[in-house]
Amino acid sequence: MNFEGTPIPSMVCGTCSRPLWRTLPKDDSGALTGEIIYHHPLHIEADHEPVPQPRAEHYEDQINQVCDFCTSRSVKWRYRAPGIQIHALDHDDQPIQEQQPTDEWNACEVCAKYIQHRNSEGLLRRALPAFGPDPDEFLIAMVRGLHQAFFHALQPGRTRVTGDRT
Ligand SMILES: [Zn+2]
Numbered sequence: 001m002n003f004e005g006t007p008i009p010s011m012v013c014g015t016c017s018r019p020l021w022r023t024l025p026k027d028d029s030g031a032l033t034g035e036i037i038y039h040h041p042l043h044i045e046a047d048h049e050p051v052p053q054p055r056a057e058h059y060e061d062q063i064n065q066v067c068d069f070c071t072s073r074s075v076k077w078r079y080r081a082p083g084i085q086i087h088a089l090d091h092d093d094q095p096i097q098e099q100q101p102t103d104e105w106n107a108c109e110v111c112a113k114y115i116q117h118r119n120s121e122g123l124l125r126r127a128l129p130a131f132g133p134d135p136d137e138f139l140i141a142m143v144r145g146l147h148q149a150f151f152h153a154l155q156p157g158r159t160r161v162t163g164d165r166t
C-alpha cells in the first residue's frame with residue numbers, strides 16, 4: 001500500500017477538538033497495511049478515545065490549538081512541515097509502524113523564537129517537560145529526532161495565528 005499522491009486527510013478529534021496524529025501499521029514484510037490509526041499527539045494525555053473527524057469540517061477557530069512543541073496554549077505561529085514520518089522499530093530493528101504528525105505545526109512565541117534561530121537544543125529543552133517529568137534517553141532521542149525531522153521538512157514562511165486563548 002502506498003499513499004503517495006493521495007494525501008491522508010487531516011483529522012481532528014470530535015471530542016476534544018485537537019488535531020490528531022496518524023499511525024500507519026506495517027505488515028511482516030515492512031509494507032504499509034493500508035490501515036490508518038488516528039490518535040492524540042504523543043504528549044497529550046487524553047481521557048477518551050479519539051473520534052476522528054475531517055479537519056476540513058471544523059471551524060479553524062474552534063480547533064483546540066496548543067503549541068505542538070511545548071503544549072503551551074498560547075499559539076502565536078503556524079509552520080508548515082508536511083510529510084514527516086516516524087518509524088517505530090521492533091527489537092530486531094524491523095519497522096512495525098510509521099507515525100505521521102500533523103502537517104501544520106503550531107508554535108508559541110518562545111518555541112517560534114527557537115525555530116527561527118534553528119536552535120534545536122533550546123527547542124528540545126523547552127519541549128521535553130511536556131512529555132513527562134523524567135524523560136529517559138529513549139524519549140529524549142525520539143523528541144530530538146522529531147524536531148530534526150521538523151526542521152528538515154519545514155517550508156519557508158509562517159503564519160500569524162490570531163485569537164489568543166490564554
Ligand atoms: Zn480527543
Ligand SMILES: [Zn+2]
Pocket residue numbers: 067068069070071072107108109110111112
Ligand atoms: Zn511552545
